[in-house]
Amino acid sequence: MRPDLEHDYTQYVAARLPRLHRIAYQLLGDRHRADDAVQDALTSLYQHWPRVHEVHNLDAYVHTMVVRAVLSDRRRFWARVQLWGSPPEPAGPPHPPDEPGVEQRMVLRQALRALPEGQRTVLVLRFLCDLPVEEVAAVLSRSEGTVKSQTSHGLRALRRLLDVSEFSALRDGAA
Structure with a gap:
């Protein structure tokens, strides 16, 4: 080059x-x-x-x-293959532990990982990458309707997971 x-x-x-x-x-x-x-x-x-x-x-x-x-x-x-008898310790957070809001980010990441792959991918592209529906549909080779549907279902599932998780306790404790 x-x-x-x-x-x-x-x-x-x-x-x-x-x-x-x-x-x-x-x-x-x-x-x-x-x-x-x-x-x-x-x-x-x-x-x-x-x-x-x-x-x-x-x-x-x-x-x-x-x-x-x-x-x-x-x-x-x-x-998908694990070459060890038990799962390894999870990786630590990518940010310093003394940074405010670390617990909330960790809980949010855990909730995101609990979502189905399609919903998680759509939510990350829409809200982390700030891509419009049309671009997400093009990136994933899906229809815009599918992207909208997965966004809606993913947000609903994420809210449900966060309501029943310790995120509520963290939110209430920080208030």
């Missing part, structure tokens, strides 16, 4: 890497698998970088690549 294109790619990735990791982490719930998914997407982006000027909305294109890498990671057979 030409040095000027390489520099542009490096600048683009450096500016967006934290957001891409956050998206993948919210979808997968595992930092290491999220790193792998982002790396897969960025490797593919690097290979296509000389033609990237043809893309109308580069950020949406890259978000699509990350989401598809996440979905591909979930489909891999080895991702």
Whole structure:
């Protein structure tokens, strides 16, 4: 790749890497698998970088690549195989423990992970990535009606999970 294109790619990735990791982490719930998914997407982006000027909305294109890498990671057979007798300790929160609101974020992440894959993916894309319904439908190759339906069902399920979880106790204790 030409040095000027390489520099542009490096600048683009450096500016967006934290957001891409956050998206993948919210979808997968595992930092290491999220790193792998982002790396897969960025490797593919690097290979296509000389033609990237043809893309109308580069950020949406890259978000699509990350989401598809996440979905591909979930489909891999080895991702479902556990090679240990008992589950490992869950990874700690990605933020310092003394930061306010950590408990609420952890409870929210746990509730998100309890949702079906489709609902969780739609909610993360709609509300974390702030994508409109049309873009989410394009990213996931689903109809806009399906995205709206999954958003509605996902929010209802999330509210139900958060009402019966310790989120209520945390919310009441913080008031």
